[in-house]
Amino acid sequence: MTSPENVRRVACVGAGVIGGGWVAHFLARGYEVTAWDPAPDAEPRLRRLVEAAWPTLTRLGLAEGASTDRLTVTGTLEQAVADAEFVQESAPEKLDLKRDLLARLDAATPPGVVIASSTSGYPMTDMQTTAADPSRLVVGHPFNPPYLIPLVEVVGGERTDAAAVAWASRFYEVAGKSVITMDNEVPGFIANRLQEALWREALHMVASGEATVRDIDLSITEGPGLRWAVMGPMLTFALAGGEGGMAHMLDHFGPSLKSPWTRLAAPELDKELYDAVVAGCDEAADGRSIADLVAERDRGVVEVLRATGRLGPEEDSR
Numbered sequence: 001m002t003s004p005e006n007v008r009r010v011a012c013v014g015a016g017v018i019g020g021g022w023v024a025h026f027l028a029r030g031y032e033v034t035a036w037d038p039a040p041d042a043e044p045r046l047r048r049l050v051e052a053a054w055p056t057l058t059r060l061g062l063a064e065g066a067s068t069d070r071l072t073v074t075g076t077l078e079q080a081v082a083d084a085e086f087v088q089e090s091a092p093e094k095l096d097l098k099r100d101l102l103a104r105l106d107a108a109t110p111p112g113v114v115i116a117s118s119t120s121g122y123p124m125t126d127m128q129t130t131a132a133d134p135s136r137l138v139v140g141h142p143f144n145p146p147y148l149i150p151l152v153e154v155v156g157g158e159r160t161d162a163a164a165v166a167w168a169s170r171f172y173e174v175a176g177k178s179v180i181t182m183d184n185e186v187p188g189f190i191a192n193r194l195q196e197a198l199w200r201e202a203l204h205m206v207a208s209g210e211a212t213v214r215d216i217d218l219s220i221t222e223g224p225g226l227r228w229a230v231m232g233p234m235l236t237f238a239l240a241g242g243e244g245g246m247a248h249m250l251d252h253f254g255p256s257l258k259s260p261w262t263r264l265a266a267p268e269l270d271k272e273l274y275d276a277v278v279a280g281c282d283e284a285a286d287g288r289s290i291a292d293l294v295a296e297r298d299r300g301v302v303e304v305l306r307a308t309g310r311l312g313p314e315e316d317s318r
């Protein structure tokens, strides 16, 4: 098996929004990319996506030798994966289609090569049922567009070899991604479960006339979203507790969890959950004091405001 550091050839199967985004990312990182997609207009569509992304990728900095000339669109799936050292599947989110396609990819891909699915939420256990060698099948869930948003969530299924999960995580890191490796399968993984909770409540609020679509979007872009680009929801809320950090935040606002602020059922804020959240924030702070974190958050938000054209150059010199 090629080591993650020595991979040169990547195959992308399914070349729509996400598959195309993966192709652009891998090309920009200097890989040879083969792509296959059954749609009759797939090749021109894919090449348009890559050309549109390339100026941004050039501005961000291309790897040595990176070129759109390193993309080959093949006529068959088998040609696409024949020499691949890693395969990224990005076909439509339909369980039966994913099962059949992963089994077909497994049959056509050289032994030992890891095959990752971009699925947004299916557990690999449910998708690997018909593959002859399920041990090399992993989830590698990206975010749109994969050439700009760093995160990939990696998780295996019940029949995946732990070594394949470790290999995929390392490969994505070498390929320039930020990786969360999950030990346990949950539908929707981590980030989509969080997005889904917000999304559900937003839809409830719109459906019941409590908020407009604009209200919903503004509430995030002018509110918590600015902080979330800098710090996650856990550390952000630790700062809501002032110098008392997350412990004070939970003491102060923990009872609000029982208020009907959301249609989702609130978890019991028992000692175990309390301690786990406080300890997790301490760990994430990694030695930074609350004052350090406040300064870091404020600096980051100013940068996001400036980068999104909402702050003139002199306004932040206060």
Ligand SMILES: NC(=O)C1=CN([C@@H]2O[C@H](COP(=O)(O)OP(=O)(O)OC[C@H]3O[C@@H](n4cnc5c(N)ncnc54)[C@H](O)[C@@H]3O)[C@@H](O)[C@H]2O)C=CC1
Binding pocket: 013, 014, 015, 016, 017, 018, 019, 036, 037, 038, 039, 042, 089, 090, 091, 092, 093, 097, 101, 118, 119, 120, 121, 141, 142, 143, 144
């Ligand atoms: N759109 C998004 O924001 C995100 C999507 N994903 C996941 O990525 C995967 C692809 O989604 P999108 O790119 O959004 O869909 P899409 O509809 O843009 O692209 C799907 C592509 O797959 C091709 N295709 C159809 N049947 C196929 C087959 N049997 N084998 C190979 N390719 C086939 C289609 O021609 C199309 O080009 C899904 O699993 C989705 O859940 C993951 C993260 C974000």
Ligand SMILES: C[N+](C)(C)CC(=O)CC(=O)[O-]
Binding pocket: 119, 120, 142, 143, 144, 192, 195
């Ligand atoms: C809409 N979506 C569920 C397909 C989104 C994702 O899976 C990740 C993303 O890009 O937000």
